Amino acid sequence: xxxxxxxxxxxxxxxxxxxxxxxxxxxxxxxxxxxxxxxxxxxxxxxxxxxxxxxxxxxxxxxxxxxxxxxxxxxxxxxxxxxxxxxxxxxxxxxxxxxxxxxxxxxxxxxxxxxxxxxxxxxxx
Numbered sequence: 679x680x681x682x683x684x685x686x687x688x689x690x691x692x693x694x695x696x697x698x699x700x701x702x703x704x705x706x707x708x709x710x711x712x713x714x715x716x717x718x719x720x721x722x723x724x725x726x727x728x729x730x731x732x733x734x735x736x737x738x739x740x741x742x743x744x745x746x747x748x749x750x751x752x753x754x755x756x757x758x759x760x761x762x763x764x765x766x767x768x769x770x771x772x773x774x775x776x777x778x779x780x781x782x783x784x785x786x787x788x789x790x791x792x793x794x795x796x797x798x799x800x801x802x803x
Contacts, residue, residue, distance in 0.1 A: 680705040682774050682794035689800045690764055696799055698759040700774030708752040711780040713790055714759050716770035723773065727759060728783040735783045742768075764801045771796040 686698040700712070713728040727748040728737045736748055747760040757774055775790035784790075 679778075680707060680710075680776055680792050682776060682792055684772060684774050684794045684797035687772065687797035687799045689802065692765055692801055692803050694764055694801070695760070695762045696764065698761065698772055698774075698797060698799070700757040700759075700794060702755040702757075702776065706752070707750075707755055707757070707776055709781055711777040711783045711789075712748075712750060712757045713775045713777065713783070713785070714748065714757075715773045715775060715787065715790075716768075717773070717796075718767070718770040723787065725785050725787065726772070728785050729757065730783040731781040737783050737785055761799070764799075766801050766803045769799060769801050771798050 680702045681704045683701050709731050714726040715723050717723040729748045733750050745763045750757040773796045774794045776792040777784050777789045778791045
């Protein structure tokens with residue numbers, strides 16, 4: 679089990695950018711698939727992006743494709759989500775998660791074992 683902590687959220691305007699970070703502790707994430715999910719106000723948590731253990735395989739939800747980029751630094755146990763051209767509908771609490779039994783990426787919430795507490799991103803119009 680690893681502990682995950684997100685940071686980098688905030689309040690921005692439509693069209694702005696944010697970079698979210700997910701720092702892992704208590705173990706190495708280098709062999710885990712990692713993912714980002716979000717929960718918009720009044721809605722269920724949904725998949726945003728995932729990245730395989732080696733950082734080469736990446737997958738995005740259609741709603742963020744072309745605007746968000748996921749990356750990871752296994753040497754420092756960190757995963758990132760670069761969010762560009764933000765829209766008000768991107769307003770949500772963003773969660774990072776680790777899928778300990780998947781080295782290739784997975785997009786299913788049920789496959790993720792460890793979760794961070796979440797970080798708020800608010801995009802005004």
